[in-house]
Amino acid sequence: MSDPGAAGHAATAYDLLALVGGERNVTSAANCISRLRIGVADRALVRDQEIRDHPKVLGVVEDETFQIVLGPGAVSTVAEEFSRAVEAERAGGRAAGAAPAADAPDGDAEALAAEGEAIRAANTRRNATPFKLLLRRIADIFVPLIPALIACGILAGVTGVLTNLGWLGPVLPALDAIAKGFMSLIMVFVGMNAAKEFGGTPVLGGAVAAIIPFAGVADVQAFGVDLEPGQGGVLGALGAAVLCACVERRTRRWVPENLDILVTPTVAVLVSGLVTVYGLMPVAGEVSAAIGVAANWLLGYAGAPAGFLLGGTFLPLVMLGLHQALIPIHTTLIGVDGFTVLLPVLAMAGAGQVGAAFALYLRLKNNAGIRATIRSALPAGLLGVGEPLIYGVTLPLGRPFVTACAGGAVAGGFLGLANQLGVSAGSTAIGPSGWTLFPLVQGSQGIGAAVAVYGLGLVVGYIAGFALTYFFGLSRQAATELNTAGTIAPDAAPEQDPPGESPAPSRPSGDPAQTRTSGGG
Known part of the structure; x- marks a missing residue:
């Protein structure tokens, strides 16, 4: 689907609605920063592989809801069009007096529904631990606030710069009120x-x-x-x-x-x-x-080791959805100090993954599928959205995910060391990462020093992730197989892929839900 603008997003929404089983199979639809989260009544009706192969889909995540990664910007419009399409089809079905759906005979339909219910029940049991339910509730409380936090954070940064420069003096009180009104x-x-x-x-x-x-x-x-x-x-x-x-x-x-x-x-x-x-x-x-004191102490006295640990473990937290537990901590630090020193350190994980993707792009020069996926996912990675690279490239390959985490750890250690030396880099809002975090950067030594430290940290992450992945991310045998086969190596591919079938050229094949545990290297 190459149509730009709203028409293209509407077409994507209708495509996805058909692939998840139609409007009768949709129980809920919502979105976060990069994912369309769909509740489905019958899991067996969802055509997983066709969804992954859709050119606008960057990845799929299995949870209590069926989550389709579309990337920032696109996801909100597609989600709106998706909900509109669901309502339109339901209204059409009511007007036509349509009966509940099934093209298959009654026995087959009942068996299919039972199979879907069993899948959904298994997923619910797997994801319904008290800890995961708590994290999900925390996310549902804070994620809707992120757009306003981003907007007000950027305006606060702009107001601070204009104040330091002495520009637009009569307008500054109004800008300050706009930036701080929501936070108050x-x-x-x-x-x-x-x-x-x-x-x-x-x-x-x-x-x-x-x-x-x-x-x-x-x-x-x-x-x-x-x-x-x-x-x-x-x-x-x-x-x-x-x-x-x-x-x-x-x-x-x-x-x-x-x-x-x-x-x-x-x-x-x-x-x-x-x-x-x-x-x-x-x-x-x-x-x-106490949270403010602990965070400042952690990076002030155990800076490099703490940054190394935080930067190296954040990608697995994102993969498992556990990063949502940090949202109240970030928000608390912003309320106490005016910025959160943890977010830039955690953002270094994305830098390590971007470096890893560049290394894979160079090493796998004969693998058109993976290189095409990297080209499409890198812009999102540079802007701080990590799921496309996680689920489309590094995690299915196994070892590159580990070297990407190691690259993030090196960059996190650099930022932690800078904080330990008295030059902190924090963020005035939560949500963005990568390059999009620059307008929100603030620190104990002012905006200029904080931006410089954060920018150097990204460079360190790119270089470390690239070097570690280029030299250690693929064994000689895996590199040979990937360059020869033009797809993910057989030992890293999900078990359900039939032998000899290769994915669509836009991305490597693989079920993210399975590659979490089966990725090797």
């Missing part, structure tokens, strides 16, 4: 999303969370200690909203229906509000301060 009330948005995620009424979660930034809390003493507006930050807001949702659900059980609208919201806000003021704000304030 981010607790309210966290509270609304958290209440919704934990089964409460969003506006009640926002109402309780709004206590934290309210200026009037400065007049409150909690056990002899004066409170400060904003004390506890997003952690306090998160706890307040979750508590409010719990109180609301329990109160509704015993309140008569005709009194519910009066009693339940009042009790929920009052109880959780008092606990927030006299408990959560002081405790969460101490926890937030």
Whole structure:
């Protein structure tokens, strides 16, 4: 699908809708920064390989939802068109009086549905551990806030530069208000999303969370200690909203229906509000301060080893979805210090992978499929979106994924060492990585020094990832086979691929869900 613009995205959406089994098989559709997340009723109806072979698809991730990697920018438009296509087909089906679908005989249809339900149940059981469910909820609370965090972070950086240059003086207060307005009330948005995620009424979660930034809390003493507006930050807001949702659900059980609208919201806000003021704000304030101290100590005193460890382990965290657990920590650090020193260090993992991709491109000069995939995935990798390279190139090949992680570790160690020497590089917002992080970079020695350190870190990551992958990423036998076969080596390919079949030239074949465990090298 080469059509540019909205028409091309609409065509992609309709293609994907057909490949996931049509509108009757879609139970939900949402998107994050780079993935279209689709809930499916019958997993057996999803045509996995055809989705992976679609020219606009960068990869597929198996989780509780079926996740299609489309890349930033495209994913939001495709998701909107996808939802529109689902509604249009459902409306058409209702108008035509269509019956529930199946071209196969009843027995075959029932067997297919049972098979799909078994697959979905197995995936749900595999991904429904308490830890993974907690991470998923954290992601659902914070991911919708990322666009605003990015926008306000960039505007804050621009305002800081203009202030230092002395330009546009009369406009600077307005820019400062635009940049900081959202951050001053981010607790309210966290509270609304958290209440919704934990089964409460969003506006009640926002109402309780709004206590934290309210200026009037400065007049409150909690056990002899004066409170400060904003004390506890997003952690306090998160706890307040979750508590409010719990109180609301329990109160509704015993309140008569005709009194519910009066009693339940009042009790929920009052109880959780008092606990927030006299408990959560002081405790969460101490926890937030401790997180800031711990992060600064970690990179200030154990800089190089800490950076090495963080940079080297971040790609596996992304692959497993565990990086979502860091979002509240980043947000807390931004609230405490004005920037998070962890994000640039973690971004070095992407630099190591970009370097690894360049090395593979040079070593596999006769493999048109992998080289085409690298060409299509590298722009996203340079801009900080790692899934296309992870699932399309390095992870299926096995050893290059390890050398990419090692390259990220070297670059992370460099940034950690710089921080240890007193030149920190932090980010004023979460979400971007790679080159897109430059407008958000800030540090203890000012923007210029922070940008220089971060830029040098990327260069170190590119070089380290390239060198380690070029010399150690492929065995001689694997390099020979890959250059001869023109596809992924047989020992690294998923078991279900029939012998002799090669993938579409746009990407290497392979099921990301399987290559997580079967990649060798």
